[in-house]
Amino acid sequence: MTGMVDVMVVGGGINGVGIARDAVGRGLSVCLCERDDLAAHTSSASTKLIHGGLRYLEQYEFALVGKALAEREVLLKLAPHVIWPLRFVLPHESHLRPAWMIRLGLFLYDHLGRRRSLPGSRRIRLEGNPLGAPLKPQFHTGFVYSDAWVQDARLAVLNAMDAAARGAEILPRTRCVAAVRSAGHWQVTLADAAGRERTLTARALVNATGPWAVRFLDEIAHVPHTHTLRLVKGSHIVVRRLFEHDHAYIFQQPDRRIVFAIPYEHDYTLIGTTDVDYHGDPAQVHIDAEETAYLCAAVNRYFRRAIAPADVVWSYSGVRPLLDDHQQNASEVTRDYRLELDTDGAPLLNVFGGKLTTYRRLGEEALDLLANVLPTRGGAWTSDPAQPLPGGERDPNALADAWRAQRPWLTASLAWRLAHQYGTRGERILGEAGSLDALGIAFGAELYQAEVDYLREHEWAQTAEDILWRRSKLGLHVTPADAARLAAYLADTQSAAAGTA
Template sequence: MSSPQTYDLVVVGGGINGAGIARDAAGRGLSVLLCEADDLASHTSSASTKLIHGGLRYLEQYEFKLVAKALSEREVLLKAAPHIIWPMRFILPHQKHLRPAWMIRTGLFLYDHLGGRQTLAGSHGVKFQDHPSGAPLKPEFSKGFVYSDAWVQDARLVVLNCMDAANRGATILTRTRCESARRNADGWEVTLKTTDGETISAKARGLANAAGPWAVRFLDDVATMDHRYALRLIKGSHIVVPKLFDHEYAYIFQQPDGRIVFAIPYEQDFTLIGTTDVEHEGAPGKVAIEEDEIAYLCESANRYFEQSIGPDDVVWSYSGVRPLLDDQEDNASEITRDYRIQLDTDGAPLLNVFGGKLTTFRRLAEDAVDQIAPKLGNRGKAWTGSGHPLPGGEETKPQHLFESLRASHPFIPLGMANRMVFNYGTRVRDIVADAKSLDDLGEHFGADLYAAEVDYLCEHEWARTAEDIVWRRSKLGLRLTADEIERLAAYLRERAYA
């Protein structure tokens, strides 16, 4: 066992909330250690609908504060990470028996104005006979509404926050489980264990519990503390099918049960459909889509699209568990998506994070560090709100970066250049470096994945396995065969990355 190192703050959990807290705290001058039992974003944070949005449907639940907060954050994040977050226009076909037009117009008016919209286009009505979004819809849909939100590469958002935290001095340990956390008069004694069997001891003046679906279990089994908190675990599942339309608009479909389902352009050749809301009773890490969820999502799309889909059309699916505060709401879809931060100062500071949503992670992190930093003797001011792009986001217009890459590396195919710019931003230059041909990028694993990119992901983004690379750092698993993925796995083993 290595001798303990002392940190100002140990953060448990490598999802979006833990990553955001680590970044914010490190930027205020605190010494930070973040530990994650698996890969970064390996659970809830990579299983989202991949939207930065206010949550239009939350207006019906009178969650005006949550929607305003999320819409305000949408503007901040668009500026901080333009290479992985970009505007998207959404089409809402109108069905008068579900919601009257006046109600939708009112909701969209609020949605346009609650968050101080600055850069995105406003909402308006649309007639489908005159609009490209009408082509794939059934003929009974004649009109609807269009509004703006944003798309995000969700797992990459987590990784970039950790990269920025590391750049500011934080220590990021993946595949390192927090085995125990004991409070004493001077702070916390933390015992960590890696998947390789190494035990690491650390001391911390403060502890942040950002374990997501495991947050309550952390208090029960790791910190062994009494508390009054309860989480409801809500499973959300998505399916991916071959693309159902050829334009860049996304759809938001109202369902007879009151829920909404999105159909979103995905990775050029696919359509992403989701999500469900189902109570999850099992272990948070063991979650998979059920047949009835696949049927529900197919039926949800088939109510609107002319082209019918079924389970056989699904090329990929994913599921995640949202850890929502138990507010005693009977309907899983109605449970608040807002977060709660609880600071326990009955001894060394313990910060507990419950709930939350992807869009508001930065505000959550800011609120969390605002609370715990003064208890650690730190008076640093909040800093992540503007003017500090995430790694790769220094070029505010990715299209300019794309043109520059094409000019300096004309041998890179258009599709590959586009994917790399909108995954890595300015960091693409670190990957392609001074290569003069595709051969200079090293071994080719299939699709447009080369060793230079794999090495970069392992050396700078904590990737260790083929799954990390093809499903979280990228979505190339949709384009690689099983044999190609195994060849990638063998390369990682040979290089001792895995």
């Protein structure tokens, strides 16, 4: 790409890559930089749901819920390999919320977003029902409703891949160290991991830096503003599987918050999330003992089998950059977003707030704004099911079955995982292999060299952490020795590539 671009996007989280994809599809030249790996922070630290936010109905955020539910329908069609339906069980506790309120809320939830592909909600009797088996005996009645599961970091990477395939330049591990504004353009200085600098001229600058959005304005762009973000930490814990079926649970808490317990990586249960005001470095966020105790207590109110902090096999935390609407309780701060186009000089688009579910809509609205100041070709396009994200052209379950029929040596678990992470792109990993051995070095948990090489060549993966914890969640399944062998392989191949460059 030349030294002049239409749009310079700073930030490789879900909002940044979504904006980049939409922009390049409208005929604009695009460069995106991210100082770390793609989706390295908030966008890989979610509860892994595409959902409307049932609890936001109590806060009268009907527009936000309706928008998110409509997006749920769109995204299920665009990325069926990384987003799929998930049913939720809500055990009823009358002293927290009366049954009529829950029925009304679920009726609204079923109808606000023009639900078409998912089954509606219903009331169930928990006694004698497999869905009630893990619960304590005092829970007699429950409600079941639909939302969707997402592989969050993969969703971000797929958007970046599609943007790159359409002509965008995607630069992970590249910092924006300066952005100087003039009347007609931005002069942007980028620095790669080795400290090598490069200067680009951009007609418009997009600040999609998430928790760092205000700091970017203050320290990089040096643009006067009056904005504040409320940073809220959300933490999750993972324990060994607490129930055998494929539904998730949503648990009401005495503080009126809700906590999810979700089937995770076949052998585990994911529990989250917390909402705690955060004042530290968003890149150094970790769960604390109080949050762990809160999440354990939250599920212990409902499940027969109690868990303790010692049962936690993994935890993760992220910082949500929320619009500060001066709510006292962090859990009540709006999850909606605000886009601000500043044209006091070369255009600057600031992205404040947002959530994973509405990233595509946010990108579309961002480009509708930029279309007022940039020469775009064509209008909104990213909701078109004929333009799926890479790999989303076929149903992943049918794809896994077809692969096994063609390749009897392929295990059911590996076929399922490849289909639900890569979709049709999994063909590039399997290639002409006629056996598992032909896939190359085995790094444990059915991770083979062919997949690792694919991730390096096509998905910007450089480290074992990129592969084990973002491109996949195999970090829960490999041994420390496996991870060390993978890290050594990546270091060797990077050294060899550098030597031939």
